[in-house]
Amino acid sequence: MxxxxxxxxxxxxxxxxxxxxxxxxxxxxxxxxxxxxxxxxxxxxxxxxxxxxxxxxxxxxxxxxxxxxSKPLRQKLPITFKILQEIVTCLQCGFFNHDYMDLTFQTACVLAFYGFLRCNEFTCRTVFDPDSNLCVSDINFVSECEVTVNLKATKTDIFRQGIIISLFKIEGVICPYKLLSQLMSVKIKPKRKAE
Known part of the structure; x- marks a missing residue:
């Protein structure tokens, strides 16, 4: 013993x-x-x-x-409406010094906020795959005040059938309808050849 x-x-x-x-x-x-x-x-x-x-x-x-x-886990706070406004305002002032990039990030932030999306639901992890990633064709302007976004896969969609998120026109700088409309008009414009 x-x-x-x-x-x-x-x-x-x-x-x-x-x-x-x-x-x-x-x-x-x-x-x-x-x-x-x-x-x-x-x-x-x-x-x-x-x-x-x-x-x-x-x-x-x-x-x-x-x-x-052990280190305490870094607390992840939610994005509030006020914080989202500050993010969009900062991006509108030319954060990346590239209009298209600034508009893309504004739209992504607002889309994630109003659609309650996780990052991997509207971004690519590695190589773009049109069968699972968000495409331009997944965005549909239903009326003058409603746009739908077809997500092909989400964490909550067990059967991977996809879900449709409806977003509406609202007043202010963080309108998902206006930002998606602006982004689509920039994306769809044909590029001019240099003369």
Whole structure:
């Protein structure tokens, strides 16, 4: 039987973390040293009970130490209407110094906001695939105040049948109808040949 009890090991781990401010990896190294000493001199693994099972409470304390030092996840805040207005206003002032690029990003931001879209639902991960990615032909101006966007695949569409999102004309700078209309008129214009 080991002279080192589970309680003593737990106190040791707690002391290392709270008083000595040691990291999880260092505490594990110290425990490896305790184990090495116990096996070499007492012929017993002090980190296990008499049946050879790891002490569960000690393991739980170690897991707590590990979790307490992990970096907190960066909180992702939602885009509010005010933030969206600021983004669009910034892009309208020529953020990219390229009118088409600025208009494309404005439209993408507004489309994502009003359509409750995830990024991968209207962007390409790698190579453009017309069977799964958003195309110009997926945008349909139904009336003077409504436009529909056909998404071929979404996370919530289990059977991958696609869904149609209706967007409407509203007042202000972040109108999805106006921005899609502007983008389509720029996209559809034929390029002039240099004379």
């Amino acid at each position: 080991s002279k080192v009890s589970e309680d003593l090991l737990i106190y040791f781990v707690a002391h290392c973390q709270s008083v000595l401010k040691l990291k999880y990896s260092t505490i594990k190294l110290y425990l490896a040293g305790v184990r090495f000493h116990g096996v070499n001199f007492d012929n017993v693994n002090p980190l296990c009970d008499k049946f050879g099972h790891t002490y569960q409470r000690l393991q739980n304390v170690l897991n707590g130490v590990k979790k307490s030092e």
